Amino acid sequence: MVMSQLSGSIKGALARMSKAMVVDEKVLNDCVNEISRALLQADVRFETVRGVQASIKSTVNLQALADGTNKRRVIHRAVVAELRRMLDPGKPSFTPSKGRKPASVVMFVGLQGSGKTTTCVKYADYHRRTKGFSPALVCADTFRAGALDQLKQSAAKAGIPFYGSHTESDPVKVAVEGVDRFRNQEGCDLIVVDTSGRHRQEAALLEEMRQVVGATRPDLVVLVMDASIGQAAFEQAQAFRQSAPVGAVIVTKMDGHAKGGGALSAVAATKSPVIFVGTGEHIPDLEAFDAKSFVSRLLG
Numbered sequence: 001m002v003m004s005q006l007s008g009s010i011k012g013a014l015a016r017m018s019k020a021m022v023v024d025e026k027v028l029n030d031c032v033n034e035i036s037r038a039l040l041q042a043d044v045r046f047e048t049v050r051g052v053q054a055s056i057k058s059t060v061n062l063q064a065l066a067d068g069t070n071k072r073r074v075i076h077r078a079v080v081a082e083l084r085r086m087l088d089p090g091k092p093s094f095t096p097s098k099g100r101k102p103a104s105v106v107m108f109v110g111l112q113g114s115g116k117t118t119t120c121v122k123y124a125d126y127h128r129r130t131k132g133f134s135p136a137l138v139c140a141d142t143f144r145a146g147a148l149d150q151l152k153q154s155a156a157k158a159g160i161p162f163y164g165s166h167t168e169s170d171p172v173k174v175a176v177e178g179v180d181r182f183r184n185q186e187g188c189d190l191i192v193v194d195t196s197g198r199h200r201q202e203a204a205l206l207e208e209m210r211q212v213v214g215a216t217r218p219d220l221v222v223l224v225m226d227a228s229i230g231q232a233a234f235e236q237a238q239a240f241r242q243s244a245p246v247g248a249v250i251v252t253k254m255d256g257h258a259k260g261g262g263a264l265s266a267v268a269a270t271k272s273p274v275i276f277v278g279t280g281e282h283i284p285d286l287e288a289f290d291a292k293s294f295v296s297r298l299l300g
């Protein structure tokens with residue numbers, strides 16, 4: 001994300017507000033408008049920005065504040081709270097527990113090219129490397145030629161057990177077989193299922209997802225979104241949400257030039273938190289995401 005740009009603009013707006021001789025309605029409005037412009041420039045959805053704007057203004061009621069109240073601090077706090085709220089739906093996502101029997105099942109969904117397959121491996125590797133999980137990968141993407149080999153090679157590179165089929169074309173069957181195999185395997189406590197993508201959220205993809213969810217009953221469905229998606233994110237995330245119980249979002253390619261703000265709309269569309277961001281093409285390039293520390297860094 002062009003984080004530094006967004007961060008600079010928001011910090012600038014708050015600094016100008018803080019330096020004002022008298023903090024009145026005009027100063028508050030200028031500050032809020034400047035923050036709104038910065039968010040829009042970062043591709044955050046218009047409705048979301050309007051919500052942030054309205055909430056700050058309704059929280060900060062300058063007239064009602066008692067004499068002697070530090071108005072600058074009240075505004076600053078309201079801005080921080082609203083930015084956090086924009087990123088955090090207030091409902092934590094399911095987190096797998098190490099050693100759990102039967103193993104937790106985490107299913108990945110997203111459009112083709114979003115980075116879904118790469119992120120499946122990153123997610124499995126992250127849990128093994130940082131938390132000591134024993135993960136396994138299942139390729140239920142029978143649509144894209146090459147998806148199976150890509151995941152298989154990547155799993156081998158990471159040293160993670162893998163299941164997929166070159167002969168079975170029914171994604172539901174492959175998903176069920178893979179989950180069954182690892183669920184009962186000694187030591188395995190996390191099964192990551194990669195599903196098919198398409199270029200658009202077409203009906204066939206959404207129906208296939210619904211069937212795979214129905215057959216494997218995942219503990220968590222993760223929606224993978226490319227940071228460069230822009231304004232289309234909200235509608236896309238909503239379409240996925242209608243077909244699968246999306247419980248978390250991972251935004252990929254945050255290392256690129258994308259503004260990233262659009263992908264954050266997925267939080268509002270799915271009412272699910274961003275749990276990780278992808279920061280490169282390699283397996284370790286995955287960072288845990290926390291709305292609170294993100295906002296602190298944005299303003300820090």
Ligand code: GDP
Binds near residue numbers: 114253255277278281
């Ligand atoms: P899928 O079609 O959604 O499964 O997408 P892939 O996992 O095949 O990824 C598509 C492309 O995006 C590949 O070239 C990946 O290396 C690349 N990619 C995935 N995640 C990231 C990321 O966080 N940063 C960068 N720079 N590239 C990524």
